[in-house]
Amino acid sequence: MDNYEQFRQSIKLAAERFRDVPKERCIRIVSHLDADGITAASIIINALNRENRCYSISIVQQLNSKTLESLSKEDYSCFIFTDLASEYVDEISEKLSGKDIFILDHHEVSQEKAEKIKGKDNVVFVNPILFGIDGGKEISGAGVVYLFSKELDERNKEYAYLAVMGAIGDVQEDKGFKKLNHEILGDAVALEQLEVREGLRVFGSQTRPLHKILEYSNNPYIPGVSGNESMALQFLQEIGINPKKGNDWKRMGDITDNEMKRLVAEIIMRRSGEEKPEDVLGYSYTLVNETKGTPFRDGKEFTTLLNACGRLNKASLGIGACLGDKRSKQRAMRALDEYKKHIVTSMNWYRDNQTNGNIIKGDRFMIINAGESIPSTMIGTVASMITKGNGIQEGTLVMSMAQAMDNTTKVSLRIANPRNNIKDIDLREIVKEITNKVGGEHGGHPQAAGAIIPTEKEDEFIDAAKAVLSARCLEEKIV
Numbered sequence: 001m002d003n004y005e006q007f008r009q010s011i012k013l014a015a016e017r018f019r020d021v022p023k024e025r026c027i028r029i030v031s032h033l034d035a036d037g038i039t040a041a042s043i044i045i046n047a048l049n050r051e052n053r054c055y056s057i058s059i060v061q062q063l064n065s066k067t068l069e070s071l072s073k074e075d076y077s078c079f080i081f082t083d084l085a086s087e088y089v090d091e092i093s094e095k096l097s098g099k100d101i102f103i104l105d106h107h108e109v110s111q112e113k114a115e116k117i118k119g120k121d122n123v124v125f126v127n128p129i130l131f132g133i134d135g136g137k138e139i140s141g142a143g144v145v146y147l148f149s150k151e152l153d154e155r156n157k158e159y160a161y162l163a164v165m166g167a168i169g170d171v172q173e174d175k176g177f178k179k180l181n182h183e184i185l186g187d188a189v190a191l192e193q194l195e196v197r198e199g200l201r202v203f204g205s206q207t208r209p210l211h212k213i214l215e216y217s218n219n220p221y222i223p224g225v226s227g228n229e230s231m232a233l234q235f236l237q238e239i240g241i242n243p244k245k246g247n248d249w250k251r252m253g254d255i256t257d258n259e260m261k262r263l264v265a266e267i268i269m270r271r272s273g274e275e276k277p278e279d280v281l282g283y284s285y286t287l288v289n290e291t292k293g294t295p296f297r298d299g300k301e302f303t304t305l306l307n308a309c310g311r312l313n314k315a316s317l318g319i320g321a322c323l324g325d326k327r328s329k330q331r332a333m334r335a336l337d338e339y340k341k342h343i344v345t346s347m348n349w350y351r352d353n354q355t356n357g358n359i360i361k362g363d364r365f366m367i368i369n370a371g372e373s374i375p376s377t378m379i380g381t382v383a384s385m386i387t388k389g390n391g392i393q394e395g396t397l398v399m400s401m402a403q404a405m406d407n408t409t410k411v412s413l414r415i416a417n418p419r420n421n422i423k424d425i426d427l428r429e430i431v432k433e434i435t436n437k438v439g440g441e442h443g444g445h446p447q448a449a450g451a452i453i454p455t456e457k458e459d460e461f462i463d464a465a466k467a468v469l470s471a472r473c474l475e476e477k478i479v
């Protein structure tokens, strides 16, 4: 049996175990608050609805010993953790002993932790990483939940598109999907839920006018067009694409395949002075059953909306939207607007705090300490935007910190446009190294990692981070 078959086998066994859970038992679902966690929760809700099961659900930013403690005091005898909990598998097994636990996740976990629960029959642990499958790129949390749900009932295939959204939300799409994600996409396409179109790698296919998309396109950068609305309009006219359709602006979906080809070719020409002029191609994923011109119809826009809901502590709106609830969808769109405003305020804070000590700049690393100025649920997103922005040297490690309300500080670590030779850098290991010195709990993926530390330890943490990050940058330079 190869590792994929073994992984599938583990899902099969998990589904069998789940069937043994008596139907009258109410199930406790705990999921992660990002787009992947929200779609994972939505898939399992749909699957449990089909089985006429009763459940209650919580969405959390991260598990910790405290949340586990309070979960253990609850009355439930069956728990399903989706898109989180791998890091806590041994602690969960202990704290929730005597209960049926299902962990459906794709986050990193050490073999040593997985070993610890071998032989403990209260935990059913499904994670592709245990079989050497890349949980960062090949399958999302929602993907794992999808495969489990499909094993429970073949008809749950109808939620394949949600699993694809989970993968997009976790940035697993990179000019297409790999392996398991690719198969799940195949399910969604076969059921005509998703349509895949090759074209420009840009954001806003459904909700932004075409010329606005070009204006806002920073990556890929279009010389003479990016950042300039009138030049974007002129560019379209010059290449024979009328930016208007009647009285309205044209959107991405309005242009023909031939126009798309021309647009791509002309943008590549414009980029002839750039390092990789042809690096503009990508796919768009259209949720064909959703209304045109809404963020629900485009994969990237939909997952941004789900993230927005989660980050504003309104995950239930995101779940409602995934379940097709009209009112939730309306409110989720308003949450998206609110989220965009927060992003603008946060980026302004970043711009205005370059020299006052809140941002520490090292050689190829940067530490951003936002305190209470950026919501702790958004600091990871803001850090990602900073790493993607202009004016940051590729390979720079960006560590950002923001305070939560419970006297903890949320830390996130990202890397700016990694070059190929440092693509293999494991951010999670770096965070672990720092928390090992100072304390706190770490988690995440090799490509995007984080930690939660007591706020009183911030200074100590920053000192340790400086040492670890500069040592790491030195090593990378030697390579």
Ligand SMILES: [Mn+2]
Residues within 6 Å of the ligand: 036, 037, 083, 106, 140, 141, 142, 170
């Ligand atoms: Mn995930």
